[in-house]
Amino acid sequence: xxxxxxxxxxxxxxxxxxxxxxxxxxxxxxxxxxxxxxxxxxxxxxxxxxxxxxxxxxxxxxxxxxxxxxxxxxxxxxxxxxxxxxxxxxxxxxxxxxxxxxxxxxxxxxxxxxxxxxxxxxxxxxxxxxxxxxxxxxxxxxxxxxxxxxxxxxxxxxxxxxxxxxxxxxxxxxxxxxxxxxxxxxxxxxxxxxxxxxxxxxxxxxxxxxxxxxxxxxxxxxxxxxxxxxxxxxxxxxxxxxxxxxxxxxxxxxxxxxxxxxxxxxxxxxxxxxxxxxxxxxxxxxxxxxxxxxxxxxxxxx
Amino acid sequence: xxxxxxxxxxxxxxxxxxxxxxxxxxxxxxxxxxxxxxxxxxxxxxxxxxxxxxxxxxxxxxxxxxxxxxxxxxxxxxxxxxxxxxxxxxxxxxxxxxxxxxxxxxxxxxxxxxxxxxxxxxxxxxxxxxxxxxxxxxxxxxxxxxxxxxxxxxxxxxxxxxxxxxxxxxxxxxxxxxxxxxxxxxxxxxxxxxxxxxxxxxxxxxxxxxxxxxxxxxxxxxxxxxxxxxxxxxxxxxxxxxxxxxxxxxxxxxxxxxxxxxxxxxxxxxxxxxxxxxxxxxxxxxxxxxxxxxxxxxxxxxxxxxxxxxxxxxxxxxxxxxxxxxxxxxxxxxxxxxxxxxxxxxxxxxxxxxxxxxxxxxxxxxxxxxxxxxxxxxxxxxxxxxxxxxxxxxxxxxxxxxxxxxxxxxxxxxxxxxxxxxxxxxxxxxxxxxxxxxxxxxxxxxxxxxxxxxxxxxxxxxxxxx
Numbered sequence: 001x002x003x004x005x006x007x008x009x010x011x012x013x014x015x016x017x018x019x020x021x022x023x024x025x026x027x028x029x030x031x032x033x034x035x036x037x038x039x040x041x042x043x044x045x046x047x048x049x050x051x052x053x054x055x056x057x058x059x060x061x062x063x064x065x066x067x068x069x070x071x072x073x074x075x076x077x078x079x080x081x082x083x084x085x086x087x088x089x090x091x092x093x094x095x096x097x098x099x100x101x102x103x104x105x106x107x108x109x110x111x112x113x114x115x116x117x118x119x120x121x122x123x124x125x126x127x128x129x130x131x132x133x134x135x136x137x138x139x140x141x142x143x144x145x146x147x148x149x150x151x152x153x154x155x156x157x158x159x160x161x162x163x164x165x166x167x168x169x170x171x172x173x174x175x176x177x178x179x180x181x182x183x184x185x186x187x188x189x190x191x192x193x194x195x196x197x198x199x200x201x202x203x204x205x206x207x208x209x210x211x212x213x214x215x216x217x218x219x220x221x222x223x224x225x226x227x228x229x230x231x232x233x234x235x236x237x238x239x240x241x242x243x244x245x246x247x248x249x250x251x252x253x254x255x256x257x258x259x260x261x262x263x264x265x266x267x268x269x270x271x272x273x274x275x276x277x278x279x280x281x282x283x284x285x286x287x288x289x290x291x292x293x294x295x296x297x298x299x300x301x302x
Numbered sequence: 303x304x305x306x307x308x309x310x311x312x313x314x315x316x317x318x319x320x321x322x323x324x325x326x327x328x329x330x331x332x333x334x335x336x337x338x339x340x341x342x343x344x345x346x347x348x349x350x351x352x353x354x355x356x357x358x359x360x361x362x363x364x365x366x367x368x369x370x371x372x373x374x375x376x377x378x379x380x381x382x383x384x385x386x387x388x389x390x391x392x393x394x395x396x397x398x399x400x401x402x403x404x405x406x407x408x409x410x411x412x413x414x415x416x417x418x419x420x421x422x423x424x425x426x427x428x429x430x431x432x433x434x435x436x437x438x439x440x441x442x443x444x445x446x447x448x449x450x451x452x453x454x455x456x457x458x459x460x461x462x463x464x465x466x467x468x469x470x471x472x473x474x475x476x477x478x479x480x481x482x483x484x485x486x487x488x489x490x491x492x493x494x495x496x497x498x499x500x501x502x503x504x505x506x507x508x509x510x511x512x513x514x515x516x517x518x519x520x521x522x523x524x525x526x527x528x529x530x531x532x533x534x535x536x537x538x539x540x541x542x543x544x545x546x547x548x549x550x551x552x553x554x555x556x557x558x559x560x561x562x563x564x565x566x567x568x569x570x571x572x573x574x575x576x577x578x579x580x581x582x583x584x585x586x587x588x589x590x591x592x593x594x595x596x597x598x599x600x601x602x603x604x605x606x607x608x609x610x611x612x613x614x615x616x617x618x619x620x621x622x623x624x625x626x627x628x629x630x631x632x633x634x635x636x637x638x639x640x641x642x643x644x645x646x647x648x649x650x651x652x653x654x655x656x657x658x659x660x661x662x663x664x665x666x667x668x669x670x671x672x673x674x675x676x677x678x679x680x681x682x683x684x685x686x687x688x689x690x691x692x693x694x695x696x697x698x699x700x701x702x703x704x705x706x707x708x709x710x711x712x713x714x715x716x717x718x719x720x721x722x723x724x725x726x727x728x729x730x731x732x733x734x735x736x737x738x739x740x741x742x743x744x745x746x747x748x749x750x751x752x753x754x755x756x757x758x759x760x761x762x763x764x765x766x767x768x
Contacts, residue, residue, distance in 0.1 A: 185385070189381065196381055214418065
C-alpha cells in the first residue's frame with residue numbers, strides 16, 4: 001500500500017501542471033490614437049479590459065494586460081506572434097492588417113459615437129472656389145492622420161477613384177495638378193486649418209462635421225462625400241481557441257445590457273451597441289479591402 | 303485615633319494643598335497665556351496665509367505665464383487647436399481659472415479650450431506694456447487677469463489671457479478657515495486633555511511631595527514617640543537614630559542622653575537593691591530571687607538544688623575587738639576568696655552580717671557538695687592580712703538540698719541554717735548536711751527554749767538552779 005500515496009501525489013501534480021499550462025488566456029490589443037501619450041490608451045481601454053477580466057474569469061479565462069500598439073506595424077507583428085488575441089479598430093487598419101497577414105478575422109461591429117456606419121465629407125471654406133473633387137487639383141487637402149479611416153483612407157480612396165493623384169505637402173513634384181496633402185493630427189484641427197487658410201480643403205467623418213465649433217462650421221461648406229463604411233470593428237486572431245473566442249464574443253454582446261459594461265464601453269470609444277457582422281457587412285468589408293489593395297499600389301502618377 | 307488626626311496626614315494634606323494651589327496657579331496662568339496666544343494666532347495665521355497665498359499666486363502666475371508662453375508656442379504655431387485645448391484643460395485643472403483664452407497676434411480668440419469654442423474670432427484688448435517673458439497680472443474687481451505672450455524669443459505669435467476670480471481665493475480662505483477651525487477644535491480637545499492630565503499629575507505630585515515632606519518631619523516625631531513609650535515602659539535600651547543636625551536631631555540626641563542617664567541610674571539602683579554594697583555579692587533580696595528561680599527550674603528539670611549556709615566563726619569577736627572597718631575588710635576578703643572557688647553558674651550571696659549563702663544548681667548527688675564545702679573551709683586556711691594583722695578565721699557550713707530536705711524555699715533556708723548550727727556545734731571549720739535528726743533536735747531545742755522562757759516568765763525556776 002505504501003507506494004500508492006507518492007504515486008498519487010505525482011499524478012496529481014502532473015495533472016495540475018498540465019491544467020496550469022493549458023489555462024485559457026485572452027489579450028486585447030488597441031492602437032494608441034496618441035502615440036505620444038500611452039496613458040490615453042490606458043485611460044480609454046483600461047476599464048474595458050478590467051471588465052473583460054472579471055467576466056471572463058467567471059469562465060476560467062485569464063485576461064492579460066492590455067496590449068497598446070504604437071502603430072499598425074507593431075500591432076500586426078504582435079498578432080502574428082500570438083501576443084494579441086483580439087483587436088478593436090476602425091475598418092481600414094483592420095483590413096490593412098488582414099490583408100498583410102490574414103491572421104485576423106473581423107467579427108463584431110461596434111457602434112461608435114452613435115454611428116453604425118459613417119462616411120467622409122469633403123469641405124472647404126465657404127468662399128472657396130472648390131465645388132467638387134476635381135477642383136482639388138493643384139490644391140492642398142488636410143487629413144487627420146495616416147491611420148484614420150474616415151479622415152484619410154476613405155477620402156483618399158474616393159480621390160484616387162476620381163483619378164486624382166496625391167503627393168505629401170512639401171514633397172518635390174513636377175506635376176502642379178497633384179493634390180498636396182498634409183496631416184493636422186485631429187479632426188478639429190482639420191476644420192481650423194481650412195478655416196484659417198492653411199489648407200484648401202479637408203475631409204473627415206460626417207459626424208465630426210456636426211461636432212466642429214459653429215463659428216468655424218459657418219465659414220465652411222461641404223462639397224463632396226464618400227461611400228459609407230462600418231464604424232468600428234472587433235476582430236479576433238485566427239489562432240485564438242474557438243471556445244475562448246465565443247466566450248469573449250458573448251461577453252461583448254452582453255456588455256451593453258449591463259450598467260458596468262456600458263460605462264466601460266463608453267469610456268473605451270463611446271461605444272453604445274455591439275452586434276455580429278452580417279453578410280452584407282462582410283461584403284462591404286471585402287469591397288473596402290479591394291479599395292485598400294488598390295491604394296497599396298503605387299500612385300502611377302508619382 | 304482617627305487617621306486624619308495623625309500629624310503625617312495633616313502635614314501631607316497641608317503641604318499638598320499649598321503645592322496644589324501653587325502649581326495650579328502656574329498651570330492656570332500658563333494655560334491662559336497659551337490658550338489666548340493660540341486663539342489670537344488663528345486670525346493672524348489666516349490673514350498671513352491669505353497674504354502669502356495671494357503673493358505666492360501672483361508669483362506662481364508670473365512664473366507659469368513665462369513657462370506657458372514657451373509651451374504654447376508649438377501648438378499655436380501649428381494651429382493645433384486640439385493640443386491647445388489639452389493645454390488649456392491642464393491649465394484649468396492646475397489653476398482653476400474662470401477662463402483661459404488663446405489669442406492670435408491680433409488679439410482674436412483662437413480657442414477658449416472648449417470644442418464648441420464660442421469665443422472663436424472675438425477680439426480682446428491687450429495691455430500695451432506686455433512683452434515676451436514678462437507676464438502681467440492685472441487686478442480687476444472680479445479677481446485677476448494674467449496676460450502673457452506666446453512666442454519664441456522676441457517673436458510673438460499670440461497671447462494668452464487667464465481670468466482668475468477671487469472665488470478661488472475665497473475657497474482657499476474658506477478651506478483655510480475650515481482647517482484652522484478643525485485644528486483649533488483639535489487643539490482645544492488636546493488642551494483640555496492636557497489640562498486634566500496636568501491637574502491629575504499636579505494632585506499626585508503634590509500628594510507625593512507633601513507625603514514625603516510630612517514623612518521627613520513626622521517620622522522622627524513618631525520614632526521619638528515610640529521610644530518615649532518604651533522608656534515609659536521601662537525599656538531604656540532603645541535609642542533614637544540621630545540622622546540630622548537640626549532641632550529634631552538635637553532633640554533625639556537629648557532624649558538618648560536622658561535615656562542613658564536613666565539607664566545608668568536604674569543600673570545603680572538595681573545594684574543597690576540587689577547587691578551587697580560591701581562585698582558586691584548578691585544581697586538577701588537577690589538571693590531569694592535566685593533561689594526561687596533555681597527551685598522552679600529544678601522542679602521543671604527534676605533535679606536538685608543545694609543550699610549552703612555559711613557563718614564565720616569568731617567574727618563577732620574580731621569585729622568587736624578590731625573595729626567595724628577591719629570587720630568589713632575581713633568580710634570583703636572572705637567574699638573574694640569564696641568567689642574564687644565557686645562556679646560562675648552558682649550564686650554566692652551575703653545574707654547580712656557574717657552570713658553567706660551559696661546556691662548550687664544541677665546536682666545529682668551530694669558528693670560534689672562535700673568537695674565544695676571542703677574547698678570553702680580550706681579557703682579560710684591562710685590568714686587574712688588586714689590592717690597589718692594576720693587574722694585567722696574559719697567558717698561553719700550547713701547544707702540543705704531541694705527537694706530532698708525541703709520543697710519550699712523558706713523551709714530549705716531554715717534547714718540549711720539548722721545544718722549550719724549543727725556544724726558550728728562540731729567546732730570551727732566544719733560542715734554538715736541537714737538531716738531529719740537535726741530537725742528533731744532543733745524542734746526539741748525550740749520546745750525546751752519555749753518551756754524555759756515560759757518558766758522564766760512565770761518565775762518558776764529556782765535561783766539556785768541558775
